[in-house]
Amino acid sequence: MNALLTSAVAGLTAAGAYALLGVCAVFTFRLVAVVNFTGAAIGTAGTFSMIGFISLGVPLWPAVVLGILVGTLAGALIGLVMTQWFSEATATTKAAVTAALLVGIVALGLRLTGGQSPKEFPTLFPGSAFRLAGVEVTVASVLTVVLALVFTLLADAFLNRTRTGLHLRALSERPMAAELLGVRVRILALLVWAVTGAFTTFALMIIAPQRSPDFMSLSLLVVPALAAALVGAFRSFPLALAGGLTIGIVEGMSSAIDGISQYRGILPFFVILAVLLWSQRGARWDEAR
Amino acid sequence: MTRTLDVSGLVINRAGLPVVRGVSLSAQKGQISVLLGANGAGKTTLLEGLSGIIPTSGGDIALNGRSVIAARAGERARAGLSHVEQGRTVFRQLSTEENLLVGMAPGADLADAYDLFPELLNRRGVRAGLLSGGEQQMLVIARSLLTRPEVILIDEMSAGLAPVVVQRLMAAVRRLADAGLAILLVEQFAALALRIADHAYVMRRGELVYDGLPQPLLADPDRLHHLYLGDVQAA
Ligand SMILES: Nc1ncnc2c1ncn2[C@@H]1O[C@H](COP(=O)(O)OP(=O)(O)O)[C@@H](O)[C@H]1O
Ligand SMILES: [Mg+2]
Numbered sequence: 001m002n003a004l005l006t007s008a009v010a011g012l013t014a015a016g017a018y019a020l021l022g023v024c025a026v027f028t029f030r031l032v033a034v035v036n037f038t039g040a041a042i043g044t045a046g047t048f049s050m051i052g053f054i055s056l057g058v059p060l061w062p063a064v065v066l067g068i069l070v071g072t073l074a075g076a077l078i079g080l081v082m083t084q085w086f087s088e089a090t091a092t093t094k095a096a097v098t099a100a101l102l103v104g105i106v107a108l109g110l111r112l113t114g115g116q117s118p119k120e121f122p123t124l125f126p127g128s129a130f131r132l133a134g135v136e137v138t139v140a141s142v143l144t145v146v147l148a149l150v151f152t153l154l155a156d157a158f159l160n161r162t163r164t165g166l167h168l169r170a171l172s173e174r175p176m177a178a179e180l181l182g183v184r185v186r187i188l189a190l191l192v193w194a195v196t197g198a199f200t201t202f203a204l205m206i207i208a209p210q211r212s213p214d215f216m217s218l219s220l221l222v223v224p225a226l227a228a229a230l231v232g233a234f235r236s237f238p239l240a241l242a243g244g245l246t247i248g249i250v251e252g253m254s255s256a257i258d259g260i261s262q263y264r265g266i267l268p269f270f271v272i273l274a275v276l277l278w279s280q281r282g283a284r285w286d287e288a289r
Numbered sequence: 290m291t292r293t294l295d296v297s298g299l300v301i302n303r304a305g306l307p308v309v310r311g312v313s314l315s316a317q318k319g320q321i322s323v324l325l326g327a328n329g330a331g332k333t334t335l336l337e338g339l340s341g342i343i344p345t346s347g348g349d350i351a352l353n354g355r356s357v358i359a360a361r362a363g364e365r366a367r368a369g370l371s372h373v374e375q376g377r378t379v380f381r382q383l384s385t386e387e388n389l390l391v392g393m394a395p396g397a398d399l400a401d402a403y404d405l406f407p408e409l410l411n412r413r414g415v416r417a418g419l420l421s422g423g424e425q426q427m428l429v430i431a432r433s434l435l436t437r438p439e440v441i442l443i444d445e446m447s448a449g450l451a452p453v454v455v456q457r458l459m460a461a462v463r464r465l466a467d468a469g470l471a472i473l474l475v476e477q478f479a480a481l482a483l484r485i486a487d488h489a490y491v492m493r494r495g496e497l498v499y500d501g502l503p504q505p506l507l508a509d510p511d512r513l514h515h516l517y518l519g520d521v522q523a524a
Contacts, residue, residue: 169380169387
């Protein structure tokens, strides 16, 4: 029992990161109507930039800030591609484009970081925050969960309480009608991409030391992220948050069980499959109605 | 004298075919210009080209004497060219009031919208998707007004609405013109629109076939019918 709890708690950092990435995916989908496969890759690019700055002699925290800045710019750059050339495309085409961009970013990233050889990652938040039923809860895990919660609450408040949020909600529903009312749709779309770039980068920086820290594996964290977003039907922030946390914790727990621990990476796929089957059922029901 | 909206020789292609073929028209401060024409004549295409939704391939569009042909839709909107699209494009998930706030320009006042359409006041908290067709049409016109435009292009506002609601909308549009706006009103159903108009255009297969006062058309429905359909009888 205690072993299970220990591993559940160990899964918390990943859980927080999945949740944050999932919420970011929902944010992007709701506001610019793109299922974004590049989310984690953008964060990875920012994280590796941080490593680059550190190796150039930049102290840790300035390097973190610079890395986040790179992630923000990378996000805005992807956003520029999407708004410039694919704003009229269907959701399927847009998703395919980001999947292609993911492949491109990973190839470029692997080339620049020297293949898949793991790097030393600084632990931004070392140490344990408190003990839970005799189990150490790390600062990093508390922080990612808190960050995911904060982003969820901020996104919600921002969308519902601010004028820019109102513009974003209008834009997400009818981009052309919003533009015809003078809303600055391009700038807003870029803003969405930039903000998610910043948050995913920070999430990736926190979780990277606990992962096999190569460009490819980190970029593929988009899989649990999209699974989490799917739990929220790409609409609900709280459900995506819950989905991400659950996937991370269950993944952590399964690592304690002999015989299935090797397969825990498959968990997000099961979640995706289950949710898709469930939603298909709904679609059929809609048709039958 | 420069006109509020001045369009000259506008050409617009759709799927490679010319749908608007060299149209010149204008809209004046304080006036309603009505643009009539049969289904498929190219009226909506013309308005979409004017507001920048679709690209144009020739001619010029000037707002207060300055060309906006190179400007994107958003820039044209911010320059004072407003387009109330066909099909009541409310933001369905937003409340009535939120719809009004989206494009509200500095200096505009929500009260102006509710003053024009008091019906909307007690529907302010309702999601726009739940409004009736008439209320949605009022909402998109009021929403346009709050952007503080100089010209409003209105496409088929009466489609599918009860006659009493159409009368109500026509009166409101007249009021907007009397308050100093330039209105270009596209309608398929002519009589009511001609009655509130100061100027009339009739479009057939991408070209203007009438450019003059509304009265002659009102007085002679046969002539209007002929303008709509062209020389089918003669052919
Ligand atoms: N999206 C489109 N793609 C291709 N052709 C179009 C499109 N929209 C309209 N058309 C064509 O352009 C012509 C004019 O249509 P439209 O501007 O909608 O006319 P109206 O508003 O006067 O009824 C029609 O022949 C129509 O078939
Ligand atoms: Mg039309």
